[in-house]
Amino acid sequence: MSQNESTIDSESESLITTDVQPDTTAESASSATTIVETEQLNVYYGDDQALDDVSIAIPENQVTALIGPSGCGKSTFLRCLNRMNDLIDIARIDGTVTLRGIDIYDDAVDPVALRRKIGMVFQKPNPFPKSIYDNVAYGLKVQGKEITDERIEEALRSAALWDEVKDQLDQSGLELSGGQQQRLCIARAIAPDPDIVLMDEPTSALDPVAASKIEDLIDELVEDYTVIIVTHNMQQAARISDQTAVFLTGGELVEYDDTTTIFENPADDRVEDYITGKFG
Numbered sequence: 001m002s003q004n005e006s007t008i009d010s011e012s013e014s015l016i017t018t019d020v021q022p023d024t025t026a027e028s029a030s031s032a033t034t035i036v037e038t039e040q041l042n043v044y045y046g047d048d049q050a051l052d053d054v055s056i057a058i059p060e061n062q063v064t065a066l067i068g069p070s071g072c073g074k075s076t077f078l079r080c081l082n083r084m085n086d087l088i089d090i091a092r093i094d095g096t097v098t099l100r101g102i103d104i105y106d107d108a109v110d111p112v113a114l115r116r117k118i119g120m121v122f123q124k125p126n127p128f129p130k131s132i133y134d135n136v137a138y139g140l141k142v143q144g145k146e147i148t149d150e151r152i153e154e155a156l157r158s159a160a161l162w163d164e165v166k167d168q169l170d171q172s173g174l175e176l177s178g179g180q181q182q183r184l185c186i187a188r189a190i191a192p193d194p195d196i197v198l199m200d201e202p203t204s205a206l207d208p209v210a211a212s213k214i215e216d217l218i219d220e221l222v223e224d225y226t227v228i229i230v231t232h233n234m235q236q237a238a239r240i241s242d243q244t245a246v247f248l249t250g251g252e253l254v255e256y257d258d259t260t261t262i263f264e265n266p267a268d269d270r271v272e273d274y275i276t277g278k279f280g
């Protein structure tokens with residue numbers, strides 16, 4: 001690494017290599033717990049605007065829920081945070097997204113490396129057609145980390161799956177139940193030790209028992225990771241999140257506050273209407 005290059009944090013050598021220096025001004029110090037921040041983020045698909053001037057600061061080691069009616073831009077927002085929208089030809093963004101003060105859209109940032117720091121879990125569990133062991137090993141391999149049995153076990157334990165699969169690590173991940181597959185995907189996402197785990201409706205394809213296990217797991221994951229979760233289930237947002245961001249039609253972030261305030265005393269009437277089921 002050359003001298004003018006820096007990494008997002010000292011523990012994550014060679015993840016995001018950029019010559020952009022982290023922002024260490026007083027302004028950023030005052031928001032020391034912010035891990036990811038957007039300013040005036042606008043996203044367009046062709047001529048259609050999906051996000052409208054979204055500014056938000058998301059704190060570290062907490063669960064932030066994104067809620068709102070269908071089509072209001074929640075998934076689009078999530079995908080902006082790890083540059084998955086780069087993969088959509090007609091998507092265009094303006095505004096800024098910073099991870100620990102570094103502009104993730106800077107030319108010096110490698111999007112593939114960024115996605116290792118910001119892992120993602122999708123609505124439908126998507127394990128690879130490989131063994132349970134290899135699914136998790138993949139998470140290590142892409143980061144160039146040594147694959148050891150200890151690391152595989154650690155990731156599976158962190159995903160609350162180890163006890164159920166420890167005697168069948170050679171079995172295909174596809175043979176697990178839906179809930180187990182989703183926890184395997186979480187193990188794969190956390191194996192490279194990311195900063196943030198993005199979850200796009202991770203329980204909506206699961207039965208209530210499996211969903212409840214994932215909720216318990218999220219509660220444990222925030223001790224080590226920041227979790228940002230899109231959910232259509234307002235009870236779930238109320239149960240598991242510390243902060244809730246409410247998006248409404250047109251891609252506007254209407255209100256963002258601690259979850260208790262959003263659900264018990266929202267400032268915006270439209271949020272109250274949405275929460276109480278008057279629309280959406």
Ligand SMILES: Nc1ncnc2c1ncn2[C@@H]1O[C@H](COP(=O)(O)OP(=O)(O)OP(=O)(O)O)[C@@H](O)[C@H]1O
Binds near residue numbers: 050069071074077
């Ligand atoms: N790949 C794409 N190409 C074109 N338009 C898109 C694409 N992805 C999303 N959109 C549009 O952007 C808007 C926001 O979609 P997005 O999926 O982000 O909303 P959402 O709140 O996550 O919706 P849902 O809750 O239904 O998943 C919608 O109008 C959608 O049709």
